[in-house]
Amino acid sequence: MKKVLLVNSNTEASPYPVSPLGLCMVATATEKAGYQVKLFDGLWDVNNHENQIDHNSLTSILHDFQPDVIGVSIRNIDDMVMEDSTYYIDEVERLCIAPIKKYQKAITVLGGAGYSLFPNELLKRWQFDFGIVGPGEETFVLLINAIENGSSMNGIPGVLQQNHNKQISGNTALSFPEKQSKLTVPYPRIDTHLNYDPYFSRSAYPIQTKRGCALKCIYCSYPVLEGKSYQLRTAKDVVDEIESVIERMPDVVFEFVDSTFNHPPQHAENICREIINRGLSLRLRTMGVNPSGVTPNLITLMRKAGFSQIDCTPDSASDKMLKSLRKGFTRKKLEKVVRILKEAEMPTMWFFVLGGPGETDETLDETFDFIHRFIDERDLVYLTEGLRIYPKTALAETAIQEGLVKKDESLLTPRFYVSDILGQEKLTARVKEFTSKHHNCLRSVESTPSKEMIQKAIEIRIRENLIEEPMFRTLLRVRKEEFKL
DSSP, rough: OEEEEEOOOOOSSSSSSOOHHHHHHHHHHHHTOOEEEEEEEEHHHEEEEEEOOOOSSSSHHHHOOOSSEEEEEEEOOOOSTTTOBBHHHHIIIIIIHHHHHHOOOSEEESSSHHHHHSSSHHHHHOOEEEEEOSOOHHHHHHHHHHHHTTOOOOTTTTTTOOOOTEEEOOOOOOOOOOSOOOOOOOOOOHHHHHHHHHHHHHEEEEEEOOOOOOOOTTTTTHHHHOSSEEEOOOHHHHHHHHHHHHHHHHTOOOEOSSSSSTSHHHHHHHHHHHHTTTTOOOOOOEEEEEEEGGHHHHHHHHHHHEEEEEEEEOOOOHHHHHHHOOOOOOHHHHHHHHHHHHHOOOOOEEEEOOOOOTOHHHHHHHHHHHHHHOOOOTTTEEEEEEEETTSSSHHHHHHHHHSSSOOTTSSSSSOEEEETTTTTTHHHHHHHHHHOOOOTTTEGGSSSHHHHHHHHHHHHHHHHSSSSSHHHHHHHHHHHHHHOO
């Protein structure tokens, strides 16, 4: 049993494509264990070839490669947008699961972040042999070794098994460190496992510096998936990986994809210092900056290290809602963060989630007032209406207590929380009214720019040689002109 096919089932490329970091870590670890590994990237191969049969199609790869084991990664269940929600599971089933079920010659394994939230439901639905809950790079190798050697899998944490009678056994309760600890992971080497060219032009190379999250946001699934204590890679190890990628792709942009980059703050500062001390010239960005950990020193270091933009995730600017969402900071702190970012001239995308427990017209007004008064009009603001309810979160407990969902109800089909004080219709109307007057504010349902807007932005960037300006700022220039019409 030496041939392993790993399948990236994600087909969502909006607003930009995300390369399969975790699956590539599994690929690296599996190769190191002596297996022959092939990775099928559903994001490009499926989208490009679903209507034709050629050597890139999953069916053809199954026929030609003849894998002994097939691992399928489920990244997202849906797009977390309440209005016109996109549900990925049916598409994954049609484009990835169906061809695998027809193959019938391999042991099948499910994994990934999306699967880990709904392990029993998806394993039962697709009748795979095994499922892996949580990080998979070590567990997957242990599992296929056990299968090959005919040994028991009972001692492997996070593994579920489905027998011929469709009964599921195993333990999904993962044992995460209770205290801050050291993390070592295999370098994903994404560009060596798949064709990275489509990602190179539209995305950034992901770097994970830690796992776990000690923050207490009521809606977040990261503590469920990775634990409530930080597992930290050393700054040296992180930057060693970055340098190894640069050797293969000198001009690549990097994105730190931790749930929150700046927690714990000292860890983020250490990484920045390591980059600066090595004299590297990098283009960096990060998807998660929590206002509670923002300091002038950190942002200065981030600028020196090469950060050209960040995502900031306050979710609200109302003290009442910040407390309700358990964000860990106040409106006063948020106003200070804005000043810090402006003084450092750090381009920022801001993310707000509206409609949580206790949201009212007054709390909405406070958030809208903050955006209007404090956020630079050159910076982009995303406004999400409603909160996606995930299992084992504090929000799920609130939804059960309020009778919005039943205790044993599956949340695989998207369910959203909206404060009953407002209701969905009024919340949407309020957000539409506000965004209609602010060109830099977008509802999450309208966040994907049109092809025409992207083309205009590209033309502007070429004409004005805008190498340093983040793409979102160029797009906002185009949007501002259209707003005037």
